[in-house]
Amino acid sequence: MGLRTICDHILDIAQNAVDSGTKKAELKIQEKRGYSFSFSVLDWGKGIPSESLEAVLDPFYTEKRKKVKFGLGLPMLKFAAETTGGTFDICSKLGSGTEITASFLLSSVDCQPVGDIPSTLFAVITMNDDVDWTVERVLDEDGYTFSSSQFREALGNDCFTFPVKMKMILRILQEAEISLGGLSNVY
Numbered sequence: 001m002g003l004r005t006i007c008d009h010i011l012d013i014a015q016n017a018v019d020s021g022t023k024k025a026e027l028k029i030q031e032k033r034g035y036s037f038s039f040s041v042l043d044w045g046k047g048i049p050s051e052s053l054e055a056v057l058d059p060f061y062t063e064k065r066k067k068v069k070f071g072l073g074l075p076m077l078k079f080a081a082e083t084t085g086g087t088f089d090i091c092s093k094l095g096s097g098t099e100i101t102a103s104f105l106l107s108s109v110d111c112q113p114v115g116d117i118p119s120t121l122f123a124v125i126t127m128n129d130d131v132d133w134t135v136e137r138v139l140d141e142d143g144y145t146f147s148s149s150q151f152r153e154a155l156g157n158d159c160f161t162f163p164v165k166m167k168m169i170l171r172i173l174q175e176a177e178i179s180l181g182g183l184s185n186v187y
Contacts, residue, residue, distance in 0.1 A: 003076050006037060006104060007115030012073040013041045013100050014124045017131070020045020020098065024132045027124055029117070031106075031139045036086070037114055038103035048092035056090070077102050084108035118173040125151070125169075126160045139180040146176075 003009050010027070017025045022045035029039045048056060057075050078088040081102040092098035104111050117137070125133045125148040134147045151159050151169055159165040 003073070003080070003112075005113050005115030006039070006080075007117060007120040009073070009077045009080065009102065010039055010041070010120050011123055013039075013077065014127060014133075016073065016100075017041050017043035017045065017098070018128045020047070022097065022131060024134070026134045026136070027121075028136045029138065031114075033140055035106055036103060037106055038086070038101065040099060040101040042097065042099040044097040047094040047096050047098055048090075049094045050092075053090060053092060074100070080104070080112055084111040118170065118177045121173050122166075122170045126166065129160055137176070137180070142180050144176045144180070 003012060010029075014025070014027060020043050022043035024044060026042040027039065028042075029037075031037045057078060074090070077100070081088045081104050085105040085108055086103040087101070088103075089101045090098065106114075121135055121137070125135065132147060132149050134145070136145045137143050148160070155165045155168065156162075159169060
């Protein structure tokens with residue numbers, strides 16, 4: 001599996017946040033149409049020891065012991081962002097959590113496609129029922145914000161496992177993106 005779109009990177013970093021043991025996390029996406037795209041994922045999980053911060057950018061470093069796996073996500077994100085002339089940053093404190101931020105220059109010939117934002121947001125908030133996500137999406141000067149707890153309050157605690165409710169959530173996210181002009185059609 002390759003990380004073919006920027007949204008694939010978002011999912012990878014969101015999964016890292018969930019794996020950190022956090023109970024809450026934030027995803028912020030900012031886009032200037034045709035110019036730049038950036039995102040950050042913040043969690044309050046176990047954090048990364050300061051002496052390991054450089055090591056996590058080594059493609060052969062991983063803390064996942066359950067199966068043989070290389071930790072390619074962070075190095076690939078750093079490479080993808082910086083190749084476009086963008087930036088990558090990781091801040092972490094042991095016991096306090098981690099924040100990953102990446103920005104991409106969309107006009108770069110090396111920039112990956114953004115991908116399907118509503119489906120990505122849906123995957124993030126339904127990834128793990130124990131994590132309360134807050135999501136902020138800004139496109140140019142407009143945007144929207146929601147949290148997974150808002151969906152639970154409005155649709156019930158089973159909203160991330162009951163198929164009809166899940167479809168409603170995806171449709172809400174698609175409509176929010178359409179309202180920004182970020183999607184020209186919904187499939």
